[in-house]
Structure formats: C-alpha cells, structure tokens
Amino acid sequence: MTLCKAAGVTTFAALVMSSTASFAATEINWWHAMGGRLGEVVNEISTKYNASQDVCNLTPVYKGTYEEALTAGIAAFRAGEQPNILQVFDAGSATIIGAEGAIVPAEDLLKNAGVEFNIEDYIAGVRYFYADAAGKMIGMPFNSSTPILYYNEEALAKAGVEAPETWEEFKAIAPKLKAAGYVPLAQSHLSWIFTENFMSRHNLPFATNNNGYDGAKGTRILVNNDAIKMHFTRVKSWLDAGLFGYYGIGWADNQKVFQDGTVAMWLGSSGSFGGLTKSTDFKFSATYLPYWASVSETGTNTFIGGAALFAMSGKPKAENDCVANFYSFLTSADIQYYWHQETGYVPITNAAYDLATKDGYYDRVPAAEIGIKQLTLPGGDNTKGYRMGFYVQVRDVMNREYGKIFSGEKSVDDAFQTIEEEANKLLARFAKTSD
Amino acid sequence: MKRVQFSHPLMPYMLLLPQLSIVGVFFLWPAAEAIRVSFYLEDPFGFGSTFVGLDNFKDVISASEYSRTAWFTLIFSSAVTFFSLSIALLLAVKADKVIKGASIHRTLLMWVYAIAPPVAGLLGVMLFDQHIGPLNDLAHALGWNMQIGVNYFDTAFAMTVIAVWKQIPINFIFFLSGLQSVPKSVQEAAAVDCRSSLRRFWTVTFPLLAPTSFFLLIINITYALFDTFGIIDLVLKGEPGNNPVTLVYKVFLDGFRGNDLGGSSAQSVILMMLVFALTVVQFRMIERRVHYS
Numbered sequence: 001m002t003l004c005k006a007a008g009v010t011t012f013a014a015l016v017m018s019s020t021a022s023f024a025a026t027e028i029n030w031w032h033a034m035g036g037r038l039g040e041v042v043n044e045i046s047t048k049y050n051a052s053q054d055v056c057n058l059t060p061v062y063k064g065t066y067e068e069a070l071t072a073g074i075a076a077f078r079a080g081e082q083p084n085i086l087q088v089f090d091a092g093s094a095t096i097i098g099a100e101g102a103i104v105p106a107e108d109l110l111k112n113a114g115v116e117f118n119i120e121d122y123i124a125g126v127r128y129f130y131a132d133a134a135g136k137m138i139g140m141p142f143n144s145s146t147p148i149l150y151y152n153e154e155a156l157a158k159a160g161v162e163a164p165e166t167w168e169e170f171k172a173i174a175p176k177l178k179a180a181g182y183v184p185l186a187q188s189h190l191s192w193i194f195t196e197n198f199m200s201r202h203n204l205p206f207a208t209n210n211n212g213y214d215g216a217k218g219t220r221i222l223v224n225n226d227a228i229k230m231h232f233t234r235v236k237s238w239l240d241a242g243l244f245g246y247y248g249i250g251w252a253d254n255q256k257v258f259q260d261g262t263v264a265m266w267l268g269s270s271g272s273f274g275g276l277t278k279s280t281d282f283k284f285s286a287t288y289l290p291y292w293a294s295v296s297e298t299g300t301n302t303f304i305g306g307a308a309l310f311a312m313s314g315k316p317k318a319e320n321d322c323v324a325n326f327y328s329f330l331t332s333a334d335i336q337y338y339w340h341q342e343t344g345y346v347p348i349t350n351a352a353y354d355l356a357t358k359d360g361y362y363d364r365v366p367a368a369e370i371g372i373k374q375l376t377l378p379g380g381d382n383t384k385g386y387r388m389g390f391y392v393q394v395r396d397v398m399n400r401e402y403g404k405i406f407s408g409e410k411s412v413d414d415a416f417q418t419i420e421e422e423a424n425k426l427l428a429r430f431a432k433t434s435d
Numbered sequence: 436m437k438r439v440q441f442s443h444p445l446m447p448y449m450l451l452l453p454q455l456s457i458v459g460v461f462f463l464w465p466a467a468e469a470i471r472v473s474f475y476l477e478d479p480f481g482f483g484s485t486f487v488g489l490d491n492f493k494d495v496i497s498a499s500e501y502s503r504t505a506w507f508t509l510i511f512s513s514a515v516t517f518f519s520l521s522i523a524l525l526l527a528v529k530a531d532k533v534i535k536g537a538s539i540h541r542t543l544l545m546w547v548y549a550i551a552p553p554v555a556g557l558l559g560v561m562l563f564d565q566h567i568g569p570l571n572d573l574a575h576a577l578g579w580n581m582q583i584g585v586n587y588f589d590t591a592f593a594m595t596v597i598a599v600w601k602q603i604p605i606n607f608i609f610f611l612s613g614l615q616s617v618p619k620s621v622q623e624a625a626a627v628d629c630r631s632s633l634r635r636f637w638t639v640t641f642p643l644l645a646p647t648s649f650f651l652l653i654i655n656i657t658y659a660l661f662d663t664f665g666i667i668d669l670v671l672k673g674e675p676g677n678n679p680v681t682l683v684y685k686v687f688l689d690g691f692r693g694n695d696l697g698g699s700s701a702q703s704v705i706l707m708m709l710v711f712a713l714t715v716v717q718f719r720m721i722e723r724r725v726h727y728s
Contacts, residue, residue: 065673067692074694078481095694099480247565248584249676256566393693396675400500403677407586418499425494429695432485433478 025057028322030085031076032060033069033307034143037274041342049329056322066092066307067392073312077102082312084323087142089307090192093130094389096310097138098216098434104311104320105132106140106327112317113324121331125301125375126348129385130308133213139308140327143345145271146302147193148370149290153283155182155264163265163285166293167234174243177264183245185238187267188254190402191395192305193289194235196386198228200303201289202296203380207427212387216431219388223398224420227295232412236405246406249399269305270371273344286367288374301377303385306345337361346372389430394423466707473700491701501685508681511595512659518599519655520648523606528636530607531614541611548604552662556669559597563670583670584678591679594670598663606651613647614640645725653717660710682706 034042039062046060063069066089073086073096088096096103110117119127119137125146130139151163159180161173170185177184187193199206204227206212209219238244245263247253258266259279267289268276276284291299309330311323329335336352339345341361347353353372356362362369388394401419404410410418441447473491477484495501526544533540547555562570563583574581581589617640625639641648660683667684675688683706690699 067673071691071694074479092694095479099478099482101482102480246585248582249674249678250584250672252672253565253584260566390693390695393689393695396688396693399674399676401677403585403587407677409587409677422498426695429476429494429698432476432487433697434483 025054026318026322027057027059028084028319028326029059029061030087030309030326031063031069031073031083032087033063033066033089034087035062035064038143038343041339045330045335045339048335049326052329053325056325058322058326070095077312080314082314084312084315084319085326086310086312087307088139088310090129090303090305091391091395093139093308094212094216094387094391094430097130097132097387098389098430102313103138104313105136105138106130106309106311107137109311109320110324110327113321115324115328121349121351123346123348123350123353123372123376124379125372126304126346129304133210133215139310140331141304141306141348142309142330143271143306143339143343144304144348144375145269145306145345146304146371146375147189147197147267147289148270148286148374149265149267149288150258150272150276150284150286150367151265152182152258152261152263153285155180155261155282159264163287164290165288166299167231167290168293170290171234174238178242180264182264183257183262184243185265185267186245186247186254186257186263188251188269190249191398193267194231194402195223195228195398196305197289197302198231199223199386200301200379200383201291201299202227203300203382204228204295205382206386207388211382211385213385216389216427216434219427219431221388221394221420221423221427223423224416227292229412229416230295231292232402232405232415236412239406249403269344270374271306271343271345273368273371274342275344284367286370288370288377299377300383301379302374303383304346304375340368344368344371346375388423388427389433390426393426397422397426469700469703469707472696473704474697476697479694479696487697491697492705495698495701495705504680504682504685507591507679508660508683511591511598511663511679511681512656514595515598515602515659515663516652516655518595519602519606519658520651522599523603524610526603527607527610527614530611544607545604547600548608550601552601552665553669555601556597556666559593559600559666560669560672563593563597584672584676587677587679590670594663594667594679597666597670598659601666602655602658606655609647609651610644613644617643642726649722649725652721656713656717682709 030046032039032042042060046058049058050056061083063072069086070088070092073082073088076082082102086096107117107119119131119135122137122141126141126144127137128135130141131137149163155177156163159173159176159182161176164170164173174184196206198204204225205222207219207221209215212219235244239246245254245257247257255266255268255272257263258268259276261282270286273286288299289302309327311320331349331352333349333351333355336347336349337355337359340347340352340356347356398419401410401415405412405415474486474488475484476487476491530537530540530544550558562568563581565571565581565583565585568583571581571583583590583593621639621643622635625635629635629638660681663681664683664687667681671678671680680688682702686699686702686706689695689702693699
C-alpha cells in the first residue's frame with residue numbers, strides 16, 4: 001500500500017514538473033499469442049516498460065494461438081479497430097508483409113521517431129527474416145527460436161553413445177538407444193524442423209524468386225527435391241524399425257514423451273528450454289540440429305522461427321512514437337537478456353548476446369547458447385529466410401502428406417508430388433489476391 | 436376458423452420486423468456476402484481483390500482432399516445420427532418400462548445433457564488421450580494399438596464416440612416424453628392383439644413416435660454436420676495434420692486459419708446448396724410419411 005502510494009506520488013511529481021506533458025499517457029495496445037509462462041513474461045515486460053516512463057502506457061492482450069491472433073488482427077484492421085502492435089508468426093509473415101498498407105515498417109517507425117537504427121545491431125540469423133527484398137526491416141523480431149536437438153544425458157550414457165552431429169551418426173547410434181530401452185528420437189514440428197530448416201541447414205533453395213523474398217508473383221516452392229525425399233524415406237524406415245517415434249501433429253504430444261523419458265532425443269525449439277528445465281527430472285542437454293553430411297559437408301545456419309511484432313498503420317503519430325519507444329525498450333540488452341533467460345528464446349541483438357556471455361550465463365547453462373550459435377553459423381544464399389503466401393495452408397498440406405507417409409498410405413514420391421502441386425496452387429492463388 | 440383482425444394494416448409487418456431483421460442481418464446478408472466473395476480472390480486485409488469467376492469452386496472441387504473430406508463428412512454424419520438416435524431410443528424404451536426408481540434412472544441418463552458441449556468435448560478428448568487416456572489404455576489392453584491424432588481411423592472413431600455420447604441425452608429426453616404420450620388404451624389394445632412385444636413396438640409404438648423421430652432426425656443431422664465443430668476442434672487440438680475433418684471444419688480451417696477468404700466462401704456456398712437440398716428432401720420425402728395426430 002505504501003509502495004503504491006509512493007509510486008503514485010513520484011509519478012504525480014513527474015507530471016507536475018514536466019510542463020509539456022499531457023495528463024493522460026498515450027495508450028497503446030499489443031495483441032500477442034504468448035500463452036502460459038510466456039504470457040506472464042510478456043506482462044512482466046509490459047509492466048517494466050510502463051514503469052520505466054510515463055508518456056506511454058502499453059496494454060498487452062492475449063489473443064489465442066498464432067493463427068487466432070493473426071485472424072483477429074486482420075478482422076480488426078478491416079473494421080478499423082486494429083491494435084498498435086500485432087504479433088505475427090513466421091508462417092503468417094508473407095500475409096502481413098504483403099499487405100503493405102496495413103503496417104508501418106519497423107525501420108521507418110523507429111527512424112520517424114528519431115530513434116537510431118542499425119540493422120547490423122541484430123544478430124545475423126534474425127536480421128533479414130522479417131525484412132523486405134531491399135533488406136528493410138518490416139517486422140521487429142520478437143520471440144525468435146530455432147529447432148535444436150535436446151537429449152537425455154542419462155539415456156545416452158546408458159546406451160554408451162554421444163549426441164549425433166549428423167544424421168549419419170544418428171543412424172549409427174539409434175539401434176544402441178533402442179537396445180537400451182528408449183525410442184531414440186521424436187520431433188515436434190514436421191514442417192518447421194524437417195522441411196523449412198532441412199532446407200536452411202543444407203543451404204538448399206526452398207522457393208524460386210530468392211526464396212520468395214522478391215515477390216509473390218511467380219513464386220514456386222522447391223520442396224520436391226531428392227535430398228528431402230531421401231530424408232523422409234530414411235525417417236519412415238526409422239519409424240518402421242522403432243528408431244523414431246511419431247505421436248501426431250500436435251507439438252505437446254511429441255514433447256511429452258521426451259519429458260517422461262520414453263524418448264531419448266527430441267527435436268524442439270530453442271525456446272522450449274525454459275519449459276523443459278521445469279518439467280524434466282533428468283539431466284538433459286542440447287546440440288545443433290543434425291544434417292546429412294552426404295548433402296552438405298558442414299551444415300549451414302538455420303532459419304528463425306517464432307514471431308515478430310508489426311506496427312499497424314492508421315494510428316496517430318503520438319501512438320506510433322510510443323510503439324517505437326517500446327521497440328527500443330524491448331530490444332535493449334537488459335530486457336533481451338531477461339527474455340532470453342526466462343523463456344529460452346534467443347536474444348535478438350548482438351549487445352544482448354554479449355551481455356549474456358559476459359554475465360557467464362552460457363558457462364552456467366551451456367545448452368541455452370545452442371540456438372543462438374546455430375543461428376550464427378556460416379550461412380549461404382538460401383539461409384536468410386523464406387517468404388510464401390497462404391503458408392499456413394501450405395504447412396497444413398505438408399503435415400497431412402507427411403502423416404500419410406508415416407501411416408504408409410502414400411509413398412514419399414507421391415506425397416512430395418502432392419505437396420508441390422497443392423503448394424504451388426496456393427502460391428498462385430495468393431499472388432492473385434494482391435493484384 | 437376465426438380471422439384475426441389488426442386495427443392497422445401495417446401492424447402485422449411491424450410485429451414481424453424484429454424477427455425479419457434478425458434473419459436479414461444474421462443470415463441473409465452474410466449468405467449474400469459469402470456468395471459474392473466466393474467469386475473473388477481477396478487479400479485478407481481487404482486491399483485488393485481479383486474477380487476470378489468460378490475458379491474458387493474449381494480449385495475446391497479439384498483438390499485431392501475435398502472428396503475425402505466430403506466422404507468423411509457423409510460417413511461421420513450418418514454414423515453420429517444413427518447411433519445417437521438408436522442408442523437413445525433403446526435407452527428410452529428401457530427407461531420407460533422401469534417402475535422402481537424411475538426418476539433416478541431417468542436423471543442419470545439425462546445427466547450428460549447438463550454438461551456444456553466444450554466441457555464434454557474436452558472430457559472426451561482426455562478419455563482418449565494417447566498418453567493419459569483411460570479409454571486409450573483400455574483399447575491397448577484389448578490389443579488395439581489406438582493412437583488418436585496419428586491413425587486416421589482411430590481419430591475418426593474417437594470423434595464419433597464423443598459426438599454420439601454428447602447427443603444421446605437430448606434424444607433420450609425427447610423419445611421418453613414421446614413414449615409417455617402414447618395412449619395407454621392403444622397399448623393395451625395392441626397387447627390383446629399381439630403377444631410379441633417387439634412387434635408391438637415396431638407396428639404400434641414406433642409409428643406413433645414418428646413425429647418425434649422426424650424432428651429428432653433433422654436436429655441430429657444438423658448436429659452431426661455443424662454442431663460437432665467444437666468436438667472436432669478439440670480432438671485436433673488446432674492442427675489438422677492427417678486427421679479427418681468435416682466440410683464445415685474445413686471452411687473454418689481455410690478461412691480463419693489460412694485466411695483464404697475466396698476459397699473458404701466457395702466451400703460455404705457449396706455447403707449452403709447441400710443443406711438446401713437436404714432440407715427439401717427431408718420435408719418432401721420423409722415428412723409425407725409422418726402422421727401427426
């Protein structure tokens with residue numbers, strides 16, 4: 001009570017002293033899709049931001065899943081009731097970046113507000129994922145993660161094996177893990193881990209038009225290639241041999257089996273780190289996403305997943321300036337480090353990464369660094385990101401066809417043929433929407 | 436028959452206005468809008484739209500998955516309607532004969548009706564869960580390697596069971612009240628003429644139940660086609676993957692998850708036509724055989 005009063009008095013004093021300040025702070029709102037613990041951290045960050053200054057007042061609103069948040073944002077925009085900030089996930093980025101009139105690019109927003117902006121301040125893997133073809137940052141990267149391999153140290157010790165760096169090594173150790181009584185491997189997101197990041201890890205082109213960045217017109221998916229078909233053929237044979245477990249399309253169903261010790265290794269998000277620490281009672285660690293040495297000699301950096309913040313257009317300058325002000329707060333090293341530690345998402349700026357390193361965080365928890373190290377591995381022409389429209393549906397097509405491969409309903413060749421055809425149809429349809 | 440006279444000629448229209456405006460705003464206008472959008476490919480944010488004629492319909496029908504979804508919808512709806520009606524009828528006939536503790540029996544059988552649909556769906560999903568579900572464990576104990584969310588048939592089975600389970604109580608209540616309104620005198624007269632209680636049921640009781648059954652048939656088909664949405668959504672946990680979905684759920688997936696307004700509208704127009712045809716069939720063909728006293 002006294003604390004509240006004290007805070008109230010200081011705020012009031014600040015208001016009285018600044019002669020130009022209007023009495024009501026500028027209200028801005030932020031629609032996000034961060035549930036559970038992540039939502040709590042979002043609220044904590046907002047509270048910290050509001051306490052750090054008294055010109056702007058930020059209200060975060062939880063809008064459900066990523067898909068629900070995007071749909072809610074679109075409906076609100078059409079009704080003229082859009083929020084100031086909308087969190088949009090990787091698969092929705094083509095939709096929102098394609099709608100040029102709906103958003104104010106992050107770079108413009110910051111520059112208009114007089115905030116210094118240098119894209120080189122952001123870590124390499126994050127920098128251009130939400131940028132346009134010219135390299136201008138459109139969305140402010142927020143929760144950024146990348147797929148990594150988690151392993152149960154006790155299980156690996158019991159089987160007498162080391163965590164694999166390549167799929168060739170996995171092939172060699174998987175039978176030993178099985179003999180030790182484990183399902184060697186599971187994964188939680190087939191399209192993200194085994195498709196999009198299969199392409200980035202091996203520096204393979206994912207779509208024409210520079211992975212789709214050069215525009216929706218004429219963009220075609222390049223998913224029907226020999227390397228990925230070889231991968232899925234192997235995965236299916238591992239599944240049949242009991243060396244790989246598939247527990248459906250849901251993320252949690254596949255993570256749970258790692259947590260309860262059924263599965264020895266699990267491909268999940270670097271952002272899963274915080275949750276795993278709380279939900280496991282065995283020692284676990286993490287390493288890079290494996291690659292096929294036969295496809296790529298060293299393996300390249302992976303794409304980020306997760307979501308970015310988009311400033312919606314049609315708002316007064318005062319509110320946009322507040323959004324810019326919040327962006328600077330959010331990307332400050334302290335807040336990024338806090339976010340990184342609490343959630344496991346990677347820090348998006350070099351300064352925040354340096355801070356975490358200097359603080360000795362990675363000496364204490366080496367596994368927390370795997371995601372960011374993987375994102376900053378040497379890359380290639382195809383590892384910057386991808387941009388495809390109606391991508392949520394493209395992912396749904398992939399997931400459906402992969403399900404058919406695993407159930408034995410379809411051959412790998414037929415499934416990839418279908419994915420290519422249906423995805424290209426969707427891409428062509430998307431190109432027409434923006435005519 | 437007595438003719439009702441209104442003091443003012445506009446009065447009846449005024450009285451109808453609230454109802455008509457609700458129908459207009461919540462049904463006719465959205466339906467017209469869906470038909471319009473089905474001929475366009477539209478940017479989700481509403482910036483651009485291209486007139487594409489019947490392309491959306493062609494794309495929908497030619498998609499490999501659409502016929503599988505349609506077949507699933509047909510089989511699922513038939514199964515849900517058939518089992519929820521027949522099990523409810525069986526329970527009602529048996530409950531009607533119970534004399535001792537009748538109200539307890541009836542209350543217990545109606546019990547599930549008091550559960551809100553999403554809660555019922557969630558309970559069903561938990562019972563079938565591949566990690567913690569007791570029904571899943573039971574299936575495994577019986578040698579059925581059930582995996583909801585991985586195996587297409589298993590998932591369809593779970594959806595059907597949950598949907599039927601949720602719908603039985605309401606059918607039960609209607610059947611029971613229908614049975615109780617069958618006049619005692621008719622039943623007694625029938626008992627004199629015919630000794631087989633099964634035959635008595637099919638020749639006397641069931642025809643007298645026909646108005647109730649017809650009403651329930653329509654309600655149940657509507658339920659199976661449209662109201663099972665929530666259950667399907669819960670079983671899928673938001674990700675369709677290689678799992679069965681109904682036509683209505685696909686409209687939602689493409690429109691609200693995929694932001695493909697044109698394609699989604701084309702699908703809902705197709706559904707509108709199907710429902711229209713179904714309504715005509717129901718009232719033209721089946722209702723003629725139903726006798727209202």
